[in-house]
Amino acid sequence: xxxxxxxxxxxxxxxxxxxxxxxxxxxxxxxxxxxxxxxxxxxxxxxxxxxxxxxxxxxxxxxxxxxxxxxxxxxxxxxxxxxxxxxxxxxxxxxxxxxxxxxxxxxxxxxxxxxxxxxxxxxxxxxxxxxxxxxxxxxxxxxxxxxxxxxxxxxxxxxxxxxxxxxxxxxxxxxxxxxxxxxxxxxxxxxxxxxxxxxxxxxxxxxxxxxxxxxxxxxxxxxxxxxxxxxxxxxxxxxxxxxxxxxxxxxxxxxxxxxxxxxxxxxxxxxxxxxxxxxxxxxxxxxxxxxxxxxxxxxxxxxxxxxxxx
Amino acid sequence: xxxxxxxxxxxxxxxxxxxxxxxxxxxxxxxxxxxxxxxxxxxxxxxxxxxxxxxxxxxxxxxxxxxxxxxxxxxxxxxxxxxxxxxxxxxxxxxxxxxxxxxxxxxxxxxxxxxxxxxxxxxxxxxxxxxxxxxxxxxxxxxxxxxxxxxxxxxxxxxxxxxxxxxxxxxxxxxxxxxxxxxxxxxxxxxxxxxxxxxxxxxxxxxxxxxxxxxxxxxxxxxxxxxxxxxxxxxxxxxxxxxxxxxxx
Ligand SMILES: Cc1cc2nc3c(=O)[nH]c(=O)nc-3n(C[C@H](O)[C@H](O)[C@H](O)COP(=O)(O)OP(=O)(O)OC[C@H]3O[C@@H](n4cnc5c(N)ncnc54)[C@H](O)[C@@H]3O)c2cc1C
Ligand SMILES: Nc1ncnc2c1ncn2[C@@H]1O[C@H](COP(=O)(O)O)[C@@H](O)[C@H]1O
Numbered sequence: 001x002x003x004x005x006x007x008x009x010x011x012x013x014x015x016x017x018x019x020x021x022x023x024x025x026x027x028x029x030x031x032x033x034x035x036x037x038x039x040x041x042x043x044x045x046x047x048x049x050x051x052x053x054x055x056x057x058x059x060x061x062x063x064x065x066x067x068x069x070x071x072x073x074x075x076x077x078x079x080x081x082x083x084x085x086x087x088x089x090x091x092x093x094x095x096x097x098x099x100x101x102x103x104x105x106x107x108x109x110x111x112x113x114x115x116x117x118x119x120x121x122x123x124x125x126x127x128x129x130x131x132x133x134x135x136x137x138x139x140x141x142x143x144x145x146x147x148x149x150x151x152x153x154x155x156x157x158x159x160x161x162x163x164x165x166x167x168x169x170x171x172x173x174x175x176x177x178x179x180x181x182x183x184x185x186x187x188x189x190x191x192x193x194x195x196x197x198x199x200x201x202x203x204x205x206x207x208x209x210x211x212x213x214x215x216x217x218x219x220x221x222x223x224x225x226x227x228x229x230x231x232x233x234x235x236x237x238x239x240x241x242x243x244x245x246x247x248x249x250x251x252x253x254x255x256x257x258x259x260x261x262x263x264x265x266x267x268x269x270x271x272x273x274x275x276x277x278x279x280x281x282x283x284x285x286x287x288x289x290x291x292x293x294x295x296x297x298x299x300x301x302x303x304x305x306x307x308x309x310x
Numbered sequence: 311x312x313x314x315x316x317x318x319x320x321x322x323x324x325x326x327x328x329x330x331x332x333x334x335x336x337x338x339x340x341x342x343x344x345x346x347x348x349x350x351x352x353x354x355x356x357x358x359x360x361x362x363x364x365x366x367x368x369x370x371x372x373x374x375x376x377x378x379x380x381x382x383x384x385x386x387x388x389x390x391x392x393x394x395x396x397x398x399x400x401x402x403x404x405x406x407x408x409x410x411x412x413x414x415x416x417x418x419x420x421x422x423x424x425x426x427x428x429x430x431x432x433x434x435x436x437x438x439x440x441x442x443x444x445x446x447x448x449x450x451x452x453x454x455x456x457x458x459x460x461x462x463x464x465x466x467x468x469x470x471x472x473x474x475x476x477x478x479x480x481x482x483x484x485x486x487x488x489x490x491x492x493x494x495x496x497x498x499x500x501x502x503x504x505x506x507x508x509x510x511x512x513x514x515x516x517x518x519x520x521x522x523x524x525x526x527x528x529x530x531x532x533x534x535x536x537x538x539x540x541x542x543x544x545x546x547x548x549x550x551x552x553x554x555x556x557x558x559x
Pocket of ligand 2: 316317318319346348349352371372373374402404407424425426427428429430432433434435436437438
């Protein structure tokens, strides 16, 4: 059994999201090879070769992959899969975009967002926004898997010395063309990897309150900032702040939910945090049912006081 | 241009799912079922494209039991023109659904297929991408904006680090994210009108598609429950707690 893991990167640097996927692939029991698809990705490949437990890094370096469009990357992966028994991708927006395309081309049913490897062909995965956990067994000869990053340890970024091998680049995607990207810039830690996350909800009322209340607290704690969908929908913060079933999945050491009611779709994204702290003026808010520490109070009073006293 | 919109009947998003005691799945007996929320957004987007003159006909399709007709009628009441039910009592996995949709796309020749990004029951997030693979078309997944201009769809996508815009040659696949639009409610007259709109019945067999599942569900359990913790009285006590937890020095 040899697994091919798709490396998550932004062209310049390898992204941490790769590391839990490597761990999950290791648990399949065979060799782990990595695939770096991009243009000018020598540095990414070097970093990938250092990851502990990796036997080989395949590099497809060329113009067709510069924006990692699935229309170009999926055929590349399918072309390589003759040598592999499993294709593993992180359950990031990129991984989710490309893996099912690979699966269908291989005529394989994908296992989405696995939480554990139970055996060579059985896995657990969340369904119904994490309100149920299914153990599923794949009967396909090849496995296509996406990995929930919070469910696996990160593989070590040092200690490996994998061989790096170039693979021939394929065709440009004929059906899709990259137009532009709007990358949100932030000095704060990345939401999915942060040790502490401070999230705000609809109760913040507007973007100004969000930045004058949530952000100083996050800065004081060195935390990433997240939000409920309601806060994103109302335009207080950009969409990539959303935590939940259909947003980002986080499991930090500490998750601080401020003015968030705790709808199941929100809980789906954060209930595996080690410690959950909730501030809400409604003592019956469902968020308190999962919070380790709850403070019933008006956030407009409590949050500035908390920021000051920390 | 014709638009094809697949809609799935799922447990209503307001209902708390209950795992069956025998561990075989989630209890769907006597609970409210609705259209998958992302598919409502897909139907709404299709209607808006038609209202703008970018599309001429909206065909909705559902794969599922006879009851999925209700979901199709809801889409017709919102403004879709015609419906196809691919009826089966078996659970069809995303790969099977994608194959059925490919067969329907071959028959209907749509210019654009708009799906939800994920069904909130299986949370697979696969079908649209799989259909794109089977048709060989471009895919604009997790869309927050869709514009049609001639034979190109320009799609803005919600991605981890912000947003990305791609241009797809039609025909193409789009999957919807939550912020694409806010779906309308069907008015009473439109609900009445929808009753006489055409609804065709097919089976996976009619379309020559084998939907034998590839995954076997061995068991379904509830996730480990979190215990509610303590409530603190004020900020000082909260700061104290955060200190004992080692969050702050
Ligand atoms: C298909 C689908 C997918 C979804 N996906 C997600 C998702 O990924 N993530 C997500 O978050 N949501 C998601 N949702 C939405 C979800 O159902 C809830 O609507 C949303 O999480 C509510 O956000 P909220 O808690 O900020 O707002 P509300 O539910 O309105 O809660 C606001 C809370 O703030 C409290 N409050 C008000 N004023 C104050 C004050 N002054 N001080 C302190 N507390 C105050 C209130 O008591 C209340 O509890 C999804 C919904 C659907 C249908
Ligand atoms: N049984 C089905 N009938 C019609 N459409 C479906 C069905 N299953 C999935 N879809 C479509 O595919 C999307 C993604 O579903 P999934 O890949 O299961 O998360 C849904 O939002 C629907 O648009």
